[in-house]
Amino acid sequence: MADAVLRIDGLNKQFGALKATDNVSLDVRDGEIHALIGPNGAGKSTLIQQISGLLRPDSGTIRFLGRDLAPLSVAERAQCGLGRTFQVSSIAPEFSALRNVMLAVQAVDGSSYRFFRPVMKDRRLIDAARAVLEEVGLSDRADIVAAELSHGERRQLEMAMALALRPKLLLLDEPMAGMGPEGSKQLTSFLDALRHKVPILLIEHDMEAVFSLADRISVLVYGNVIATGAVEEIRNNAQVREAYLGEED
Numbered sequence: 001m002a003d004a005v006l007r008i009d010g011l012n013k014q015f016g017a018l019k020a021t022d023n024v025s026l027d028v029r030d031g032e033i034h035a036l037i038g039p040n041g042a043g044k045s046t047l048i049q050q051i052s053g054l055l056r057p058d059s060g061t062i063r064f065l066g067r068d069l070a071p072l073s074v075a076e077r078a079q080c081g082l083g084r085t086f087q088v089s090s091i092a093p094e095f096s097a098l099r100n101v102m103l104a105v106q107a108v109d110g111s112s113y114r115f116f117r118p119v120m121k122d123r124r125l126i127d128a129a130r131a132v133l134e135e136v137g138l139s140d141r142a143d144i145v146a147a148e149l150s151h152g153e154r155r156q157l158e159m160a161m162a163l164a165l166r167p168k169l170l171l172l173d174e175p176m177a178g179m180g181p182e183g184s185k186q187l188t189s190f191l192d193a194l195r196h197k198v199p200i201l202l203i204e205h206d207m208e209a210v211f212s213l214a215d216r217i218s219v220l221v222y223g224n225v226i227a228t229g230a231v232e233e234i235r236n237n238a239q240v241r242e243a244y245l246g247e248e249d
């Protein structure tokens, strides 16, 4: 069995009386896309925020590449290789696609890209940013101001900004949101190939994408993981169907 890159054990988080994360344990292994699904309010974002460091768990552990994340800040977690995209865009609309990627790299990698060097003149930074734009299929749009990119292209750009940091795990929060059918198809095939470079924890409401991409799925309901398994197991799980997929086929 592949090694766990991320391992969450007995995680709990309450907001007042509400258990938003209720004794959650799950792992993400090398080479896999592990999808996290669940109805609105199930606690998916709360879980992601605890992994990325925006929220502190009440109890339980999160280990990343064998290391306990508890003492690390958001930035330190990113420096360790925890990459993510956001539900809310982190793109600066007035800058070019290329510059957005460069800024993303700089934000985390302050030590190797000194701020006293004019950012647009740093060849190494530019080359790295161009390479990653090429990876996501956006190289011919590198010099376009982000505000002028289509919705789908902005999602590609967000992916480029996350990948520019060469993450060892990618947390993707609803990457298909707002994509048309063509965009979703493209992104699906991109993620399909990407899993071999970087394992992914995928939060997604688009069930077609989840079922075609996920190696494993965990189902979260009221903060609780009610099932983890391969696609067919989850599709056929009576409790899951009742709680979440009841309307399916």
Ligand SMILES: Nc1ncnc2c1ncn2[C@@H]1O[C@H](COP(=O)(O)OP(=O)(O)OP(=O)(O)O)[C@@H](O)[C@H]1O
Residues within 6 Å of the ligand: 015, 018, 020, 038, 039, 040, 041, 042, 043, 044, 045, 046, 047
């Ligand atoms: N800061 C907070 N204070 C109080 N309650 C919160 C807070 N953040 C989230 N909650 C509550 O915790 C529960 C889980 O919310 P969360 O946003 O994690 O769900 P979700 O599965 O990501 O939902 P969605 O699919 O709609 O994004 C919800 O009942 C929500 O109202």
